[in-house]
Structure formats: C-alpha cells, structure tokens
Amino acid sequence: MKGWHLIRLYTILFYLFMFLPIAVVVLLSFNPSEFGTFPMTGVSFRWFVALWNNDAIVRAFRVSILLGAMTAVISTTFGVMASLALVRYDFPGKGLLTTLLIAPILIPEVVLAVALLLFLRWLDMPKSLPLLLFGHVIFTLPFVLLVVQARLVGIRRDYEEAAMSLGAGPIETFFKITFPLLMPAIFAGMLFAFTISFDDITGTMFWKPGGVETVPTQIYAMLRNSISPEINALGTVMIVLTVALPLLGMAIARQMSANRK
Amino acid sequence: MTTPTHSVELSGIVKRFGDFTAVERMDLSIEEGSFVTLLGPSGCGKTTTLRMIAGLLDPSEGDIRIRGRSVTAIPIHKRNLGLVFQNYALFPHKTIYDNVAFGLKYRDIPKSEIAGKVQRALDLVQLPDVGSRHPRQLSGGQQQRIALARAIVIEPDVLLLDEPLSALDANLREDMRVELKRIQAQLGITTIFVTHDQSEALAMSDTIVVMSNGHVEQVGGPEDVYVNPTSAFVARFLGNSNLLPARVGAREGDVVPVTVDGFGTIRLPASRCTAVGQSDRATLVVRSENLRLAGDDAPVPGDALALPADVTTVDYQGQAARYFVRIGDKTLQAVNAIEMHPHRQGARVKAIIRGRDCTLVPEERH
Secondary structure (H helix, E strand, C coil), X not given: CHHHHHHHHHHHHHHHHHHHHHHHHHHHCCCCCCCCCCXXXXXXXXXXHHHHHCHHHHHHHHXXXXXXXXXXXXXXXXXXXXXXXXXXXXXXXXXXXXXXXXXXXXXXXXXXXXXXXXXXXXXXXXXXXXXXXXXXXXXXXXXXXXXXXXXXXXXXXXXXXXXXXCCXXXXXXXXXXXXXXXXXXXXXXXXXXXXXXXXXXXXXXXXXXXXXXXXXXXXXXXXXXXXXXXXXXXXXHHHHHHHHHHHHHHHHHHHHHHCCC | CCCCCEEEEEEEEEEEECCEEEEEEEEEEEECCCEEEEECCCCCCHHHHHHHXXXXXXXXXXXXXXXXXXXXXXXXXXXXXXXXXXXCCCCCCCCHHHHHHHHHHHCCCCHHXXXXXXXXXXXXXXXXXXXXXXXXXXXXXXXXXXXXXXXXXXXXXXXXXXXXXXXXXXXXXHHHHHXXXXXXXXXXXXXXXXXXXXXXXXXXXXXXXEEECCEEEEEECHHHHHHCCCCHHHXXXXXXXXXXXXXXXXXXXXXXXXXXXXXXXXXXEHHXXXXXXXXXXXEEEEEHHHXXXXXXXXXXCCCEEEEEEEEEEEEECCCEEXXXXXXXXXXXXXXXXXXXXXXXXXXXXXXXXXXXXXXXXXXXXX
C-alpha cells in the first residue's frame, strides 16, 4: 500500500511542476503591480487593457489569426483531397506518398525551417507572407491528413455506392454524401491546423519577412527587453485561445458525429 | 422496337484480380420479371458478379446487357439499377424521406410528384409514418425496408440485392423473406439476389444459379436444383446428402444399374443419370430424407435396396430426427419424420434406398 502513496505523491508533484508556472502566469496577469512578482497587490484587468491598447500586439494578433485561418483552410482542403486519394484509390507509390506527407511531423521543425529557407535562397526569392503561409501548411497538413483519413476509413463505401446507384455522379456523391459525413473530421482538422499555426514560433522565426510579427514572435521580442506584466496578460489570452478553441471544437465535432452515426 | 425478353444478359464475363480469377467465363440470361438467386459459399464469385452488373466493378472480359443495351461501358449512376446492401447503407445524415427521395432528384420527375412517390414506396414496405425520422432511430429490419423502398422508388430496370437479410436476426429474416418476395411479385421487377443461405434461395427464387470457385455449377428452378443436382458440389451445398462412390453399369432400357461397394446394386431411372456421360465411375447422391430407416418387418419396394444399419447417433429435432447410421464401413445421415417415437441409439434397423430417389452425378475429383 505504501507504494501507491508514493506514486500518488509523485503524480501530484509532477502535475504541480508542469502546471504551476502556467498558473503563476495567469495569476500574475491579474496583478495590478508594475512588477510581475508576488505577493499580488489586488485584482485588476489593467494589463489586459494595456494589451488592447498596444498596437504592436494587436497587429501581431491580426497577423496570427489571418495566418492561422488561411493555413487551416488551405491545409484542410489539401488534406481532404489527399485523404480521399489515399483511402479510396489504389495507385503505385501510395506508401511513399503517405510517408512524404506525414514526414513533416517526424522531421525536427528547425531542419524543416532551414531547408525551406535554403530552397528559397536557391530560387532567389525573398521571404514573404506567402512563404510563411506555405511553411505553416506543410507542417499542419499531416495532422489534418491523419484526422481526416481516420474518419474516412470509417465511412463505408456502401454509402457512396448506394448514392451512385441512385443516379448521383462521383462529384455529387462527394458533396452530398462523403463531405457531410466527413464534416466532424474536417472541422477538427481545421481547428488543429489553426491552433498549431497560431502557436508556432520556430518555423515562423525563420520564415517571417522583416517587420511582420505573429503573437509568439511578438512575445519573444518583448521578452528580450523586459518582462512586462503585459506579457502575462498576453500569455493568459494565448492559453485561453489555444486550450478553449480545440476543446470547443471537439465538443462540436462530437455533437456532429453523434448526429451522423 | 421489340421488347427484349431478357432483362439481363451476361456473355463471356470474366473477372480477374491480378493472378486470381474471381469469375470464369460466365454466361447467364435473366428473364424479365424473374427472381434469380446467385447462390454459393463465400468466395465463389457471386458478389463479384453482382458488382459487375451494378457497375461497381468492370469485367476483365465479356459484355453485360440490360434490357438489350450494353452497359459494360456505362458508369453505375447511369444504369438505372436498384441496389440493396447487407448493411442497409442508409445515409445517416438524411431523414428517411430524404433517403428515399434521393434517387428521384436525379430523374426528370416534377417536384410535386416526388412526395407522392416517396409515400407510395413507404406504404409498400409498410412503414408509412417514418419519413421524418433518421435511420439510427429505426431497427435493423426497418432500415432494410427503407433501403428497399429507396431502391424501388426510382423504378429501376433491375433490383440487385447483396445478401440483404444476413445482418438481420433469424426470426426477422424469415419475415423479411416473405415480405421481399411479396414486394417483388407485386412490382414484377427483375431481381438478382445474392446469398450463401440455401433456404433463402430455395424459398424465394424462380431460378437459382449455384456458383463455386468462380464458375456456374448449375442453373435451374429451386426444385430442379434440389432434386436433380448435376454435380457433387451442388448436392452437398443444397440440403443434406450422402455421397457414395459408385460404378455405373450398362443401361437396360430406362434403367441404369449402379453398384455401390458393400451395398449392392441399385436400379436408377435413366432420367436421374443424365448428368453422367459414358463414364463408368460416378457418385451416387442419396438425400438424407430419402434414406428411410424402418423396422425389420417393413416392406421393401421393388426398386429399393434394403441394408442392415446400426444407429450410432440420434439428433432429436421434434417433428423429425437426424440419425447417423453405420452401414458396412460407411456412416450415412438420415433425416426421418418421427412416427410415435424415434429409433433408439444402438438399434439395428433396415435402411431403405429407393432408386427413383437417388441421383447420379459425375465423380468428384479430389
């Protein structure tokens, strides 16, 4: 029995170690004091207001959200098309293609970032927003692919065959049958892609053109000067966005798939 | 234009998957309005054949004609076929009404008539009030009825049923069997039914096509196929048969003497020996219900063989019993109706085989 107590203690300590720093950031973001230290001198939203009035941060937010949204849309479109090809059709080189599409998850992001940059240099092209978008699509695509493929495998061909036997052509069959049945996975994939893109710093640092900042790179830039309590507030906003959004998404996806079983 | 009498014609159909031949050179003509069953064990090519007719698979060779029109190059959505699957395949995200109406949207049917047609189809399958529900709210049997309604509402040239009853439980399966046959007869729609269940095939079909290993073993009416199997495979697959290696003697008028080692010679009407050519070796088929077990004093008909037999196992089934009896060095099966009480295990009885109940089929190659 003693062993179990030790394991319980260990688990509690482990979680404290993991989450305490995050909790500290969130707590301090409500501290009105100029210095981000304990003890807290009260509860205030002043740093959130300061954040809202900080043009650089608002601009970074705008860039991040736009980038995330476009990454999500493009990644999901390609992801769905690739999944259809990989699950529904047989063609030579299928195994190789699957590996290539999934590879960005396995390759360290730094390597991927440098590789894309070198490639660009070789093509004599400058860094640009489209490049940044391209990079984000490359490493969010595997996640979309995995989610959509898993769902597609579960959708029996019967449905599509039944629709075709009733007179629907292949394209109508996709939009009337496969696509609606795939919706929860498409939705989940988009959320994944958005969150990953929104959160990313490594690749973004390499690829972003001068003068453009996303939220993570903005935070990084601000940290280099001083640890302002504004960053605590920004951190809190980021946590809420990146945790709440997928949770909300999963809840909606579950709701949708419950209606489609 | 003349009305073609054949609704579906397969000529020289072959389907190969790589090195494996799933269907070997198949010819089949299906009459307008008939109920044809493709029957065989799994892997015999029956589903492959159905999928080729449906247009879900392309034949490697040969031609498929539906109502006189070659459809080999026509994609599935332009063939006008009704397809019913084992797992119903109702669209889970659409209501029952939308499921049934799905195919009508691809036909030149005025919107005002769609609702009426859907309702008539739902009436026909005796589920008139479920239009607003979703498939998951219906039982398996109800879902299969809706799948049937969805397939027939488009007035297809041919109705294709791929093991539609296998997913249902036993009682429901028998009800649906009757139901399906009633609807088919009422509509007079040409139907091709795929099953591995011999009782479904016997009960429902006008014609049974028995298949094994990618080729057709026998084509005929249910009674024909059951009573007059033309191969050992068919005899074994349908019903319960005893297969005995036999020597065929010279024909004497309308009678062929057939000798089974250890049993003696039995005289078969020539009409029961047509499946065997000039060969002197053949297999004698004795249906287990035609192997009659009787007491020692029972009379023996003229063309019958009476052999002493020991009852080794009794499988009591209520109105009948299945016996395993030992005759010489062979064990045979007999299914007999029970009069008063069944024969006891260990009893010595007289096994009676009448020549006119037996069928001669070509010798099995091992």
